[in-house]
Amino acid sequence: MRFTKMQGAGNDYVYINCFAEQFPADPAEVARQMSDRHFGVGGDGVIYICPSNQGADAWMRMFNADGSESEMCGNGLRCVAKFVHDHGIKTATQLRLQTGAGILTVDLEVKAGKAHRVRVNMGQPIIEAAKIPTLLPGNPPVNATLEAGGRSFEVTSVSMGNPHCVVFVPEATDELVLGIGPKIEHSPMFPRRVNVEFVEVLSRTELRQRTWERGSGETLACGTGASAVCVAGVLTGRTQRKVTIHLLGGDLELEWNEADNCIYKTGPAVEVFSGEWVGG
Numbered sequence: 301m302r303f304t305k306m307q308g309a310g311n312d313y314v315y316i317n318c319f320a321e322q323f324p325a326d327p328a329e330v331a332r333q334m335s336d337r338h339f340g341v342g343g344d345g346v347i348y349i350c351p352s353n354q355g356a357d358a359w360m361r362m363f364n365a366d367g368s369e370s371e372m373c374g375n376g377l378r379c380v381a382k383f384v385h386d387h388g389i390k391t392a393t394q395l396r397l398q399t400g401a402g403i404l405t406v407d408l409e410v411k412a413g414k415a416h417r418v419r420v421n422m423g424q425p426i427i428e429a430a431k432i433p434t435l436l437p438g439n440p441p442v443n444a445t446l447e448a449g450g451r452s453f454e455v456t457s458v459s460m461g462n463p464h465c466v467v468f469v470p471e472a473t474d475e476l477v478l479g480i481g482p483k484i485e486h487s488p489m490f491p492r493r494v495n496v497e498f499v500e501v502l503s504r505t506e507l508r509q510r511t512w513e514r515g516s517g518e519t520l521a522c523g524t525g526a527s528a529v530c531v532a533g534v535l536t537g538r539t540q541r542k543v544t545i546h547l548l549g550g551d552l553e554l555e556w557n558e559a560d561n562c563i564y565k566t567g568p569a570v571e572v573f574s575g576e577w578v579g580g
């Protein structure tokens with residue numbers, strides 16, 4: 301099976317082109333094996349680029365390193381768009397891609413025939429507690445108190461198709477990200493588990509984010525997470541609607557558009573290498 305390694309702001313996935321390859325019988329097991337950084341290809345998960353069954357240009361199916369399937373992946377979607385364009389599956393510079401958060405529109409900036417920056421309309425954030433889903437108090441769950449690891453945090457929860465818990469902190473330390481991140485991921489307040497963002501506010505237009513991802517652990521960036529942070533910054537009165545977020549692997553530009561209530565996210569998408577998977 302051919303695969304291509306791609307990354308967006310250092311959030312790296314193994315991509316399988318299922319227009320050419322057969323979708324595996326056990327996609328979760330393939331994801332677990334390929335994602336392993338020592339025994340496999342290495343990545344934050346596996347993304348299958350499939351023909352759409354809803355009339356879109358392609359369908360992104362994303363599996364975390366632990367084999368769990370996620371509804372959405374913001375950095376992955378930029379890379380899927382680049383792959384679909386650069387490999388000639390569809391050559392338009394605007395694509396419609398099917399995800400667990402519906403069909404999303406993606407605009408490609410192309411240089412010398414290759415996409416290098418990609419802008420995604422991430423759709424509208426979901427802030428209704430039952431739909432996120434979360435059992436946190438408050439609807440929307442903004443500045444809610446959450447107990448984790450014997451400590452108390454003030455958090456804001458948002459779904460971008462997948463669930464997020466945003467924690468504003470003075471400093472996003474290892475102790476918080478690696479120690480508290482997994483505790484929040486598995487908190488009973490989040491029945492489908494949750495992705496966790498620890499965020500420092502640098503100004504009303506600039507933030508720094510570290511992410512503990514559901515099913516994959518710490519990653520260098522998270523696009524749906526950055527979108528959730530953009531929303532949480534506005535809902536808690538900390539930031540403007542248009543912000544730059546610095547992640548460990550690069551920057552993402554985010555805007556929560558007032559007119560259509562959608563989140564627009566712009567960032568890089570890079571193809572790194574291709575190979576042939578011969579089994580785990």
Ligand SMILES: N[C@H](CCC[C@H](N)C(=O)O)C(=O)O
Nearest residue numbers: 370373374375462522523524
């Ligand atoms: N890194 C991805 C999100 C993966 C989320 C996944 N870990 C989940 O279980 O929802 C992004 O750029 O949006």
